[in-house]
Amino acid sequence: MGLPGHHTSKRSKRVRASHFALKKVKLFKCPKCQKPILAHCACKSCGFYKGIDALRISKKLDKKTKKKLEKRKEKQAGKS
Numbered sequence: 001m002g003l004p005g006h007h008t009s010k011r012s013k014r015v016r017a018s019h020f021a022l023k024k025v026k027l028f029k030c031p032k033c034q035k036p037i038l039a040h041c042a043c044k045s046c047g048f049y050k051g052i053d054a055l056r057i058s059k060k061l062d063k064k065t066k067k068k069l070e071k072r073k074e075k076q077a078g079k080s
Helices: 010-016 063-079
Strands: 027-029 036-038
Touching: none
Parallel strands: none
Antiparallel strands: 027 036
């Protein structure tokens, strides 16, 4: 097993590792809803990216809401 040839001082270690520091996350405002978002990413709240509805959050529904909507449609169709 090899041994280090010279003692590494605390300063040398710190200088070498200075670029390992974490950088702050830069946030931007969504042009539609004005909430903070990451650059080059679709907005999680409204789903828009560069003026396009990329995620279509309003159109995606979970199973419970789909069933409720189907029941309402059936009731309306039965009444008329």
